[in-house]
Each structure stands twice: as C-alpha cells, then as structure tokens.
Amino acid sequence: MRSGRRVIGTVATLVAALTLLASCTSEGDDGKSSGPFEKKAPAAKLVFAPEIGAVDVPPTTPVKITVADGELTEAAVANPEGAPLTGQLAEDKKSWTSAEVLGYGKAYTYTVKAKNSEGRVTEKTGAFNTLAPAATPRATINPGDGATVGVGMPVSVKFPEGGPEDKAAVEKALVVETSQPVEGSWAWISDNQVDWRPKEYWPANTQVTVNAKLYGLAYGGGAYGKSDLSTQFSIGRNQVVKINTPDHVMNVYRDGQLFAAYPSSNGDDNDPNLNTPNGTVIVMAKDPVGDFSNPRYGYTNVMKKWAVRISNHGEFIHENNDNAANIGKKNSSHGCVNLLEADAKAYFDSALIGDPVEVTGSRANYPTTSDVFDWLIPWGQWQSMSALN
Known part of the structure; x- marks a missing residue:
C-alpha cells in the first residue's frame, strides 16, 4: 500500500512539471511556439534633428534622421510646396543627411519609415519650422x-x-x-x-x-x-605711380623700376585746399572723357580726355593741354594731376583699377573721409579696426 502511494505522487509531480513548462512557452508571429526564452527584436527607433515640433530653426542647420535597432527604408523631408529636400542615405542605411540649406520662415515635413531585424516597420511623420527674420540685408x-x-x-x-x-x-x-x-x-x-x-x-x-x-x-x-x-x-603686374608734387613730374614704376616719366602740373602749391594731397590712394575708375565742370570755381562744360580717378575727394590724373604752359614747370591745377594729351593717353592705357598712386611733397594730406582710403591707415591701426581684435 505504501508503494502505490509513491507511484501516484510521482505521476502528480510529472504532470505539474509539464504544466509549468507549457506555461513558459509563447506563440510567435507565425503562430508557432517560439521557445521558453526567445524574445522579439526591439522596434526600430527614429531620432530627428531638428526635432519634430522644433521652431525658429536656423536655415543652415543640417537635417539628419538616424535610426537605432534597424535601417531606414524611406526618408523624405518636404518643403511647404511638397518639393523634396535633397539628401543622402548612408550606405549602412542608418542615417539620412540633407544636402541643401533650408529656406527662411518655412515648415518642413518628415515622412520616415524604418524596419527592425525582423522586418517590423516603424513609421513617423512630423514637422519643424525655420526662423523668419525681421530683415535679410543683401551684401x-x-x-x-x-x-x-x-x-x-x-x-x-x-x-x-x-x-x-x-x-x-x-x-x-x-x-x-x-x-x-x-x-x-x-x-x-x-x-x-x-x-x-x-x-x-x-x-x-x-x-x-x-x-x-x-x-x-x-x-x-x-x-x-x-x-x-x-x-x-x-x-x-606691379605698377605704382609716384608723384612728388614740387618736381612737376609723374613717375610710373613697374616691378620697382622706372617705367615712364611724364611732366605734370599738380595742385596749386600755395593753397592747401587746392593741393594734390599727400598719401597713397588707388586708381578707382577710368573714363576716356571726363566732365570737370566746377561752378564753384567759375568753369562749366569742361571736358578732359583720359580721366583716371584716384580718389572720391576730387582728384584725377587727366589730359589738360589747355594748361600746357605749366605742365612740367608749375603746379597750377585745383588738385588734379594734369598731363599732356599723349602722355595722358599712354598712362590711361597702362593703368589698372587698384594701381597705387603715392603722393608726397604737398602741404595737405588726403582725408580719410571718402573712398578709397585704405592705404592711408597705418598697418597697426588697420589691424585694430578688425572686430576680432
């Protein structure tokens, strides 16, 4: 009798164990048992930059979509008109990065799909907005x-x-x-x-x-x-004009060597307001015929050939055959450098915008109140005018 009870107890124990084992199993997606310790792969996780819902995004911000625990199967960013933003999907399909800048004051929409290792799809949509400036000055x-x-x-x-x-x-x-x-x-x-x-x-x-x-x-x-x-x-090429006003000559140097020398009549020595001022300026503009009318000094409709502007202060290098008696002998102009016509034409043809013109010997100096005065500023002072110093 004792032996029979032991058999019955053993059978009961076996049934309980089988019941416990059955309770630890689960059905997979295909309805089949997946085993007692097998788990589903995690869903693909999407990360957006800018984040969905972001506002006032700077338009130079790169747009990037990344995925963890999966790969991208679709990645699109569209502007308000529905046009896609150009971008590049990484070879490993783990990220997508934009290849163009954004517009100001626009809403961009994400449409993204990714799948995990088991093929389960994660979808996400959303939008962000770029900033709208108060002004966009054009430089x-x-x-x-x-x-x-x-x-x-x-x-x-x-x-x-x-x-x-x-x-x-x-x-x-x-x-x-x-x-x-x-x-x-x-x-x-x-x-x-x-x-x-x-x-x-x-x-x-x-x-x-x-x-x-x-x-x-x-x-x-x-x-x-x-x-x-x-x-x-x-x-x-390196061409520099050098004028020492008392010498009544305009020297043109190429690569440091004298290239040409032209007799000149410069600004009136006796009146600092009429001097050709001291300082380094540059050729700013060239005009085959320039209008030098100046009612303030009583002359109108004065047209001169081969006009080379060297400042916005009023100085030019130009032909003035009407002043031929003083050219090479006396400074009698109102600040311009007067040359004979043939010399003015030769210089005009040789000049480039940006050629330096160095003037010395006058009683007055060029003011730093009109373009272009960059070379009138000493180098140390020039550097101090940077916003980064």
Whole structure:
C-alpha cells in the first residue's frame, strides 16, 4: 500500500512539471511556439534633428534622421510646396543627411519609415519650422569675378545702411585664400563696409578667392544674411605711380623700376585746399572723357580726355593741354594731376583699377573721409579696426 502511494505522487509531480513548462512557452508571429526564452527584436527607433515640433530653426542647420535597432527604408523631408529636400542615405542605411540649406520662415515635413531585424516597420511623420527674420540685408563684394586689378586693390564687402550689429560674426564668415602667402587683415572702415587689404602691396600675379558665408548668419537685431558671396580675381603686374608734387613730374614704376616719366602740373602749391594731397590712394575708375565742370570755381562744360580717378575727394590724373604752359614747370591745377594729351593717353592705357598712386611733397594730406582710403591707415591701426581684435 505504501508503494502505490509513491507511484501516484510521482505521476502528480510529472504532470505539474509539464504544466509549468507549457506555461513558459509563447506563440510567435507565425503562430508557432517560439521557445521558453526567445524574445522579439526591439522596434526600430527614429531620432530627428531638428526635432519634430522644433521652431525658429536656423536655415543652415543640417537635417539628419538616424535610426537605432534597424535601417531606414524611406526618408523624405518636404518643403511647404511638397518639393523634396535633397539628401543622402548612408550606405549602412542608418542615417539620412540633407544636402541643401533650408529656406527662411518655412515648415518642413518628415515622412520616415524604418524596419527592425525582423522586418517590423516603424513609421513617423512630423514637422519643424525655420526662423523668419525681421530683415535679410543683401551684401555685395568687390572686386568681381574674373577681374584683374592692381597691387593696391582692397577686397570690400558692403552692407545696406546701418550694417550688421554682430561684426565679429561677419568677419568669422569671411575667408580670403591666395595662391601665395599674403599677410593681410579685415578692417571695418564704416558701420556697413569691411575691407581686407594686405600689409604690403599684393605680390604681382597672385590669384585670390574670397568666400563670404553670410546666408543664415545672424547679424543682430533680428536681421540675417540673405545669401552667400564669393569672388575669384587676379592681381596684375606691379605698377605704382609716384608723384612728388614740387618736381612737376609723374613717375610710373613697374616691378620697382622706372617705367615712364611724364611732366605734370599738380595742385596749386600755395593753397592747401587746392593741393594734390599727400598719401597713397588707388586708381578707382577710368573714363576716356571726363566732365570737370566746377561752378564753384567759375568753369562749366569742361571736358578732359583720359580721366583716371584716384580718389572720391576730387582728384584725377587727366589730359589738360589747355594748361600746357605749366605742365612740367608749375603746379597750377585745383588738385588734379594734369598731363599732356599723349602722355595722358599712354598712362590711361597702362593703368589698372587698384594701381597705387603715392603722393608726397604737398602741404595737405588726403582725408580719410571718402573712398578709397585704405592705404592711408597705418598697418597697426588697420589691424585694430578688425572686430576680432
């Protein structure tokens, strides 16, 4: 009798064990038993930058979608018109990154799908909004693409009146690259203009590239850059004009050697208001015929040939055969450099915008109140005019 009870107890124990084992199993997606310790793969997890719901996103922010525990099967970002933002899916399909900048004041929509290792799909949609600036000032850059300029030519970036508040941020966005080493610096010559010039004249035949990454840049006061700027230009041969006013001659140097000497009549020595002022300026413009009428001094309809502007203060190098009796002998002009017609034509043909003109010997100095006065500023002072110093 005792032996029978032991058999019954053993059978009961076996039934309990089988029942426990059965309770630890589960049905898989295909309805089959998956075993006592097997788990489902985690769902693919999506991460968005900018985040869904983000507002006031800077338009230069890269858009990036990443996935963990899976791979992307669809990644699209659309602008308000439904046009897709261009981008690149990584080879491992773990991320998608935009390849173009965003627009101002726009809503962009995500449509994304990813699957995990078992093929289970995760879908997500959403949107973010870029900032809407109070203003987008348009800047300009000079020299322009393809120009060949003289060795004194500065690079100028100009903004609308008022200029950017955050001048340091603007400077950091400006890059000058040269085909040979050139030491130089940016300087704010006004609230709305920043110039770059070398410490010394440019080396002849230098190739220059300037990039201004201004789009999306915060200028301050709610203003942001309207667009990027760039230019590629060349420095020409080294030509420098040197005028010592009492000598009544204009000397032209090429690569440091005297190239031409032209008799001249410069500004009246006796009146500082009529002097051709001391200082280094540059050739700013050339006109085969210039209008030199000046009612203040009683003459109108005065047209002179081969006019080369060297300042906005009023000085030119030009033909004046009407003053031939004084050319080479006496300074009698109202500040311009008068040459005989043949000499004026020869110089006109040789000059490039940006060629330096160095004037000495006068009683007056050039004022730093009108373009272009970059070379009138000593180098140390020029460097101090950078917003980064």
